[in-house]
Each structure stands twice: as C-alpha cells, then as structure tokens.
Amino acid sequence: MDIVSPELNSLLPDEIMDTEVIVIEEELPAEASVPLAQVELPAPVPMETEVPEIVSLSAAGTPTQRTQALTTSTSTDSSQCSMGSGAQLLLTASVAPRPPTPAAPKPTSPGVSGGLQRLTGPFAIQGNHQIILNKVSATASSEEKSPGTHMLKQEGQKLVVTAMGKPIVLTLPHTSPKPGSTQTAGDAKAQTQQFKVVTIGGRPDLKPMVGVQAVSTASQLLGSSQHSPLQAQQLKTVQITKKTQASSGPMITKFIITKPLNSKGVSAQTSVSPVITGRVIPQNTPGTPPRTIAISETSAAQTVSSSKVPISPLKSPSKLTVVSVASQSPSSPQKSVALPINVALGQQILAVQQSTATSPAKGVSNTSTPQTMKPVQTVAVGGVGTPQFKTIFPLPTSPNVQQIQVPGSRFHYVRLVTATTGSGATASASTSTNSPAIQPAKPMVVNTAAVRMSVPIVPAQPMKQVVPKPLTSSAPQVATSSQTQQRLIMPATPLPQIQPNLTKLPPGTVLAPAPGPGNVGYAVLPAQYVTQLPQTTFVTLASSSSSFSTPTGIQSQARLSLNGLSTSDSSSRPRKPCNCTKSQCLKLYCDCFANGEFCNNCNCTNCFNNLEHETERLKAIKACLDRNPEAFKPKIGKGKEGESDRRHSKGCNCKRSGCLKNYCECYEAKIMCSSICKCVGCKNFEESPERKTLMHLADAAEVRVQQQTAAKTKLSSQISDLLTRTMPAITSGGGKLPYTFVTKEVAEATCDCLMEQAEQAELTDQPQAVAERMILEEFGQCLMKIISSAGQAKADCSINC
DNA sequence: GAGTTTGAAACT
DNA sequence: CAGTTTCAAACTC
Known part of the structure; x- marks a missing residue:
C-alpha cells in the first residue's frame, strides 16, 4: 500500500x-x-x-x-x-x-x-x-x-x-x-x-x-x-x-x-x-x-x-x-x-x-x-x-x-x-x-x-x-x-x-x-x-478498508466547490427527473440537458438526450452554444466586489412572483436578487419582510423534516439495537435471529392486537393521544412476547437438540 | 392528478 | 433588441 x-x-x-x-x-x-x-x-x-x-x-x-x-x-x-x-x-x-x-x-x-x-x-x-x-x-x-x-x-x-x-x-x-x-x-x-x-x-x-x-x-x-x-x-x-x-x-x-x-x-x-x-x-x-x-x-x-x-x-x-x-x-x-x-x-x-x-x-x-x-x-x-x-x-x-x-x-x-x-x-x-x-x-x-x-x-x-x-x-x-x-x-x-x-x-x-x-x-x-x-x-474506498463496495458507490459524498462555493447541497443532490415532452430534452428547457447530463430515470418522452441520439444531441449543444456561448455555464456565480458572494449571472426577469417563488431562479438558488435582475416587484432582497417570513417558514419546515428524519433514524437504531441485545441468548448457539419468529402469523396477530387496542380506545372515547399510547403500549407488549417466545424457543431447541 | 401560473428559453 | 411563442417547472386545487 x-x-x-x-x-x-x-x-x-x-x-x-x-x-x-x-x-x-x-x-x-x-x-x-x-x-x-x-x-x-x-x-x-x-x-x-x-x-x-x-x-x-x-x-x-x-x-x-x-x-x-x-x-x-x-x-x-x-x-x-x-x-x-x-x-x-x-x-x-x-x-x-x-x-x-x-x-x-x-x-x-x-x-x-x-x-x-x-x-x-x-x-x-x-x-x-x-x-x-x-x-x-x-x-x-x-x-x-x-x-x-x-x-x-x-x-x-x-x-x-x-x-x-x-x-x-x-x-x-x-x-x-x-x-x-x-x-x-x-x-x-x-x-x-x-x-x-x-x-x-x-x-x-x-x-x-x-x-x-x-x-x-x-x-x-x-x-x-x-x-x-x-x-x-x-x-x-x-x-x-x-x-x-x-x-x-x-x-x-x-x-x-x-x-x-x-x-x-x-x-x-x-x-x-x-x-x-x-x-x-x-x-x-x-x-x-x-x-x-x-x-x-x-x-x-x-x-x-x-x-x-x-x-x-x-x-x-x-x-x-x-x-x-x-x-x-x-x-x-x-x-x-x-x-x-x-x-x-x-x-x-x-x-x-x-x-x-x-x-x-x-x-x-x-x-x-x-x-x-x-x-x-x-x-x-x-x-x-x-x-x-x-x-x-x-x-x-x-x-x-x-x-x-x-x-x-x-x-x-x-x-x-x-x-x-x-x-x-x-x-x-x-x-x-x-x-x-x-x-x-x-x-x-x-x-x-x-x-x-x-x-x-x-x-x-x-x-x-x-x-x-x-x-x-x-x-x-x-x-x-x-x-x-x-x-x-x-x-x-x-x-x-x-x-x-x-x-x-x-x-x-x-x-x-x-x-x-x-x-x-x-x-x-x-x-x-x-x-x-x-x-x-x-x-x-475507505481509509481503513480496501474492500469493494456495491455499485451504489457511485453516489459519492464528494463535495465539489463550484465557483468557490460549496455545492454540496445542490450538485450532490440527485437531479430531479425531467418531464420534457416536446423539447426532446435537447433544449435548455430540459434541466438534464442544460446541465450537460444525459437523461437518466427521467419521465421525459421522445427523449433525445441520450447516447442513442448523440448526433442530435451534439447538434443541439452546438445550437445552444450558438445562441448563447455561455448557455452551459452555471447561472449562479460570484458577484462583483462588494456584492453578494453569489448572484445570478443574468438576473431574473420575474414579473408576478415577486421573486419569492421558485419560478424565480434567484430565489430558487436561495440567493437575493441583484442589481442585474430585471424583476418587477421584487421582494427577494435582504430586508424584505416577505422574504424573511418565507425563509423562516422554510427553515422551520426544514427543521421539522430533519427532526422527523432523526426520529426515524433513532427509532430504527433502537429497534436494531433491541434486536441485537435480545439476540445473544438466541444467537449464541448459532441459532437464527429473533426476527425469524416474526412470521406472517405473528405479524398478523400483532396487528390484531393493535387494532383491538385501537378499537378499545375508540369505544371508550379516549383522546387521540391516549389511544396512540395504548396502541404503542400494546405494541411493546407484543414485541416483548415475541422476544420472549423467541428466546424460549431457542432455549428449548438448545435443550432438545 | 389535472389544471393553472410562471418565467426562462426559443423564436420571430 | 424587443415582442411573441414555446416549454417545462412550480404551483394550486
């Protein structure tokens, strides 16, 4: 090495x-x-x-x-x-x-x-x-x-x-x-x-x-x-x-x-x-x-x-x-x-x-x-x-x-x-x-x-x-x-x-x-x-490992700076599939094409933005470049001295959106409109209260998403950990994992228990929070039963076998 | 999901 | 360069 x-x-x-x-x-x-x-x-x-x-x-x-x-x-x-x-x-x-x-x-x-x-x-x-x-x-x-x-x-x-x-x-x-x-x-x-x-x-x-x-x-x-x-x-x-x-x-x-x-x-x-x-x-x-x-x-x-x-x-x-x-x-x-x-x-x-x-x-x-x-x-x-x-x-x-x-x-x-x-x-x-x-x-x-x-x-x-x-x-x-x-x-x-x-x-x-x-x-x-x-x-490749990975490794976490700015939040994100229908994905309408990429897993129809139509694609690229030599350049770049670090290269031309919707390329790029923008009724500037409100809402929404994601991750981790901790008695002898016991029948029975609990709560006019708690408790009991049964079965198997 | 709105891209 | 059309995404319902 x-x-x-x-x-x-x-x-x-x-x-x-x-x-x-x-x-x-x-x-x-x-x-x-x-x-x-x-x-x-x-x-x-x-x-x-x-x-x-x-x-x-x-x-x-x-x-x-x-x-x-x-x-x-x-x-x-x-x-x-x-x-x-x-x-x-x-x-x-x-x-x-x-x-x-x-x-x-x-x-x-x-x-x-x-x-x-x-x-x-x-x-x-x-x-x-x-x-x-x-x-x-x-x-x-x-x-x-x-x-x-x-x-x-x-x-x-x-x-x-x-x-x-x-x-x-x-x-x-x-x-x-x-x-x-x-x-x-x-x-x-x-x-x-x-x-x-x-x-x-x-x-x-x-x-x-x-x-x-x-x-x-x-x-x-x-x-x-x-x-x-x-x-x-x-x-x-x-x-x-x-x-x-x-x-x-x-x-x-x-x-x-x-x-x-x-x-x-x-x-x-x-x-x-x-x-x-x-x-x-x-x-x-x-x-x-x-x-x-x-x-x-x-x-x-x-x-x-x-x-x-x-x-x-x-x-x-x-x-x-x-x-x-x-x-x-x-x-x-x-x-x-x-x-x-x-x-x-x-x-x-x-x-x-x-x-x-x-x-x-x-x-x-x-x-x-x-x-x-x-x-x-x-x-x-x-x-x-x-x-x-x-x-x-x-x-x-x-x-x-x-x-x-x-x-x-x-x-x-x-x-x-x-x-x-x-x-x-x-x-x-x-x-x-x-x-x-x-x-x-x-x-x-x-x-x-x-x-x-x-x-x-x-x-x-x-x-x-x-x-x-x-x-x-x-x-x-x-x-x-x-x-x-x-x-x-x-x-x-x-x-x-x-x-x-x-x-x-x-x-x-x-x-x-x-x-x-x-x-x-x-x-x-x-x-x-x-x-x-x-x-x-x-x-x-990892620092300590030289083993191969799955083909999914193509999704690297590499971060690349674009125009001196981190693009980790944009470029690394999988591009959304396009839905082009008439442009054949050979015009800048198509985001894939505009980004110099082939359409992949898109919803477009009659797509020419692929290897099979390389000739057409080349022509289209040429045409775009003829129209605008900088057509394929990033629109978001560094602004002039004293201005914001990032700004739209051409500026937007919004008329009705107030530059506070994703129609606006500036807003979409999460940047403020600049002096080169020709927008009307722009509200996408630093002191704009509307913009601040939107930003706050967006931040709040993002926080919620992150919290939900974190909660899900934590739950998954806990479940995994639970299974791991309850496994030793079962797996010590080389037995199967506990979830082996979570068969279809067991799952159905668990669901029945949960439904029953829900019905109970409903019949008793329990508040939703209480009902949820009841269901969760029931679910916990079911899990414990499953785990217990699994452990017992393992023990029995060890004795009998 | 269908329809509408919007603005960039393309065209004239 | 300006006006218009086309287009696809964003948005609304």
Whole structure:
C-alpha cells in the first residue's frame, strides 16, 4: 500500500502544492513506454495557457533502468541542472530497490550551483532509495531527515524533497543524450530533456480551472507544454515518475502535478482552456478554481487491491496534497487493470487512474481483461479538517471510454482509451527497450496499452482550447505511436471551423471516441454517460478498508466547490427527473440537458438526450452554444466586489412572483436578487419582510423534516439495537435471529392486537393521544412476547437438540 | 392528478 | 433588441 504521508504537503513546494491537476501514473517498465519521438503528437495546439511547468521525478529501479528513466531528463551520470524557460523539469532519480551497488551510477548532489530559481543538481539519490531535492543546499541530500526535508515513501523508497522556494527550475541536461529522447521544452530538437518546476505565482485568487488533465504519457505532457505558445496561464505540473525494479520488470510511478496559474494578463479568452491531445490545458475562469487531481496509475501487477492513495490533509483549502501510487506487484503482469478514480474535495478533484500495463509480450490493453480487474483504490483526500475518501469508478467494460465521474460534483471525466488493436505493436514497444543503454529518453512512459486522457470539464468554463475531433473530420487529431494506436481527443491543429462551438461544450460533457466502427471521431459524452454504460464494479474506498463496495458507490459524498462555493447541497443532490415532452430534452428547457447530463430515470418522452441520439444531441449543444456561448455555464456565480458572494449571472426577469417563488431562479438558488435582475416587484432582497417570513417558514419546515428524519433514524437504531441485545441468548448457539419468529402469523396477530387496542380506545372515547399510547403500549407488549417466545424457543431447541 | 401560473428559453 | 411563442417547472386545487 502506498501512502502519502501527511508530510506530503510539505513535500512539495507551495507552488506545487497549489497544483490543480495531479496525475499520478504508474506504468509498466520503461521499455513498454513509447518514446516521445515515436509518438506522433499532433501539432502544437495553441493554448491560451502558459507553458506548463512540470516536475517529474522518476526513480529507476536499476541502474540501467535508471538510465532509462533518466532518458527522460538526464543521463545516469548527469546530475546537472540547467534551466530552460518554459521547459519542463523532469527530475529523474534512479533508485534501486536495494542499496545501489557501487557500479550503479546514481545522481549525487553535486551541490547547489543555481540560485533559488535554478537548481543545479540539488537533488541526490541516496542509497536508501531516497531522492532528495534541495534547491538550497546539497547537504540536504545527505541529511535524510533534516529539517525542512520532506519524505515521500513509496514502496520502501523515499523521495525526499526539501522545502523549496517559490520559483524552482530544474533542468537535467543529458550528458549523453540518447536517440529517441524526448525533446526538451522549448526546443523539440534538443535531446536534452528539460523539466521545469514552475514557480507558482502564489495567486491568491485562483480561478476555477476548467483545465483538463489528460496526460497519460509524459511525452504528451511535455510536448504540450513545450509547444504551448500561449501563455496566458501558467500551468504547473509536477510529475513524479518512479521506476522500481520489479521481478517482472521495472515499473514507473509518475506523479504529475499540474497547476494552472493565473497570469496577470489573463484575458477573458484565456479563461478557456481545456485540454486535448493529452495536454494539460488549465483554464482560468472567474471564481475559485476547482482543484483537479488526476492520478493515473498503470501497474504491471494486478494486485492493486490493497493500494491506497491517501492524501494527507491539506495545508490549506487551496492546496492539494497528493499522493501515493499504489504499489504493484509483478505477480500478474499480463493482467491489466483500469481504475479511474475521481475524487472531488472542496475545490479539488482527484482523478486517479490506475491501469495495469500489460505484459510486454502480450501488450494487452487495459480493457482486454476487464473481468479480471479487481482494483481497489483508496483515495483519502485530506480536506480541510477531515479527510475524505472517494469512490473509484472502474469501468473496464468500456473499451474506449473510461468514465470518471466525480460523484456529487459537476465535474466529469472521461478517460479516452486508445483502442488497442494489435498487441504485437504494443509488445514491440514494450520489449524493444529491454536494453537500458538503448533506451530512448522518455520523460513519461507511454502506456503500452492505451493512451488515456482524463478530461475534467468544469461547467463554468468554456473549452476554447478543446477542439474535439468532429465525427466526420479526418483532421490529424489522433496521436499515435508506432507501437500502439493511440487516440487523443485534442486535435493536432486547431479547427477554427468547429472550435467556436465544440470548444464550448456544456458542463459534464466529455469527449470520447465516438461509437462505431473504426473508432473514428469522438462523441460528446455527458457525465450521465456513466449511468448509461454497463457499470461493473464500483469501489468505495475507505481509509481503513480496501474492500469493494456495491455499485451504489457511485453516489459519492464528494463535495465539489463550484465557483468557490460549496455545492454540496445542490450538485450532490440527485437531479430531479425531467418531464420534457416536446423539447426532446435537447433544449435548455430540459434541466438534464442544460446541465450537460444525459437523461437518466427521467419521465421525459421522445427523449433525445441520450447516447442513442448523440448526433442530435451534439447538434443541439452546438445550437445552444450558438445562441448563447455561455448557455452551459452555471447561472449562479460570484458577484462583483462588494456584492453578494453569489448572484445570478443574468438576473431574473420575474414579473408576478415577486421573486419569492421558485419560478424565480434567484430565489430558487436561495440567493437575493441583484442589481442585474430585471424583476418587477421584487421582494427577494435582504430586508424584505416577505422574504424573511418565507425563509423562516422554510427553515422551520426544514427543521421539522430533519427532526422527523432523526426520529426515524433513532427509532430504527433502537429497534436494531433491541434486536441485537435480545439476540445473544438466541444467537449464541448459532441459532437464527429473533426476527425469524416474526412470521406472517405473528405479524398478523400483532396487528390484531393493535387494532383491538385501537378499537378499545375508540369505544371508550379516549383522546387521540391516549389511544396512540395504548396502541404503542400494546405494541411493546407484543414485541416483548415475541422476544420472549423467541428466546424460549431457542432455549428449548438448545435443550432438545 | 389535472389544471393553472410562471418565467426562462426559443423564436420571430 | 424587443415582442411573441414555446416549454417545462412550480404551483394550486
């Protein structure tokens, strides 16, 4: 079990902690990974975000493997750190499971040559499997537990990262660049891989991130950051890749922490930035940014059942602590596991993807053996105060789409999984790199099975940068590698002709491979798609339990902040079924459609808001966006400075309701009307006596409901407790439970007694209260008789039997 | 449950 | 942009 210690908060610098997207991926041996150079990445898509800054930590299990891991950023003997602006920093540390042999070259801390902004080999890998990062002093490398040093233990290995200053840029140039190594950021041709730890600007007013973290491979991620010309937003990505020597092969655990940052000059357009092409496209939008953590783990072993990803309590609500990657055992490398996990906590979304990479020989996609998957992921997200455990939603049966839904939230993920057609290609990819010496540098290991993308879409933000591939488009939107067929959502090049519309997908809409032969194109899938797909195993993970839960686990208690406001009382509540009859649920009249969801368990007629009518639905979405580009944005958002925290984005237009009925969208949202409302006779303002009266009534009604609920709960508890307490005599000998004696006849007799008592009370003209009491007393006596009889019967049975 | 009211969405 | 129509939810009986 991998556990991220509570110190994880301090493990990473604040900049990193502010990461909004964290992807942890553990994959197969580096050999299985596809060199970035071999991956046909789409042309750089202009993004309005700044160059993502990525820190990648990779630990190789063996010296050779380490070399491979270092291919991503450094050579074995290279502890040098160079800084490249806009480049990504990949810190790869080779850590052998066992004390490294002298022959095993390992990066040592040469000392800090760079300033705060730069680290020149400030990290050291100790013999005890530790990676120590210290931008300030190299001494920290030798001092494992020195103050300010934070450790991350992973499978016996430790990653020790000392507290780093704000801006940290680490560049690990290759002293011996290898062919196929990933290009450095800013210079695709350069063989040296530069990974940059981006200083987080410490923006206090982080905006909601619509950004999507869809990076399954470091190459993609790096490539995205490298080629992202737009820098309206800073993206911080921390990728930690751990490669351990497993009996069956090395494994790589990658931690990708991506944080979009608000650039000072972020324009309104920059607020849109979704992803695609496996690229992280953070997006700034007004409001508080929901944090997104995508943890993708690919393990060669299937024994992930005990893996846990506890996240230590957050240092602050705005900070995200990650992460541990479940350990993987080499026991069953052939089996693949796909385990997407999304966790939403407060403003954070934690998406955990776990997939076992197939054995190199088989090259099986993660969906090839869904039935064998028994992923159990425990994700403990340390919220502000109390940790929360999230639900994992593995959807192994969907070959191309793995959905990740944040329960109770409006954030939805769909992991796009490459349709793995040929295992041979994958096998070649995985086996071609058996020799570390020839292992091409790979900052991130491409999943041999598939390329996965998690596409969280925040409702409030349009996705300008997301240009889904049209169903009929043949644009180069598929990123493939020579080994595997990989498809990425993001098109290689912007498609202006469709971008204006399709990039503004409704909330909860995700891009996924369109159904049909050839796996060509992508469909827009709303979050409810999850409910329309065969759901196999849903795992609800608790802190102390890794057992599976029932499929009902989909109803997670995750709370997600929307626009900086808790939506626990709204978004987590099951949406009411619609009753549309004429709109085909393809217009905003339909709440389901308006919320970017499929109709599910609705009462609508002639509904087109489903997978069967995806084409129509797409058109409808496009039409809505044509009419109003912000049609799918939340209507309730933050108001201006000095105004109420929440207000209707457009304001209401009530004429007759006085804005005190649910006709009024403001009132319905439990917010006061604002200056932008055009209502007539508005009574929905702070000092309104009518409003206060209604509020009091509503509160009173709510209290009553709560009291009733509590009473019922208490009664049930008491009954259960009563049965439990009276049971020992019966159950001690393994007998049946007392309620076994509550047979139909007994129940009928009890009812007769109660009715008789009621009649008695009625005949004697007893007050209702007295009558009720009489009935209850009679009921109590009946219960006692039943219990007594049950106990006696048990005793008799014990004697006779 | 049927009918009415209401206001947002859609349409012109 | 304004007026009208459509629509489905909210509300009433």
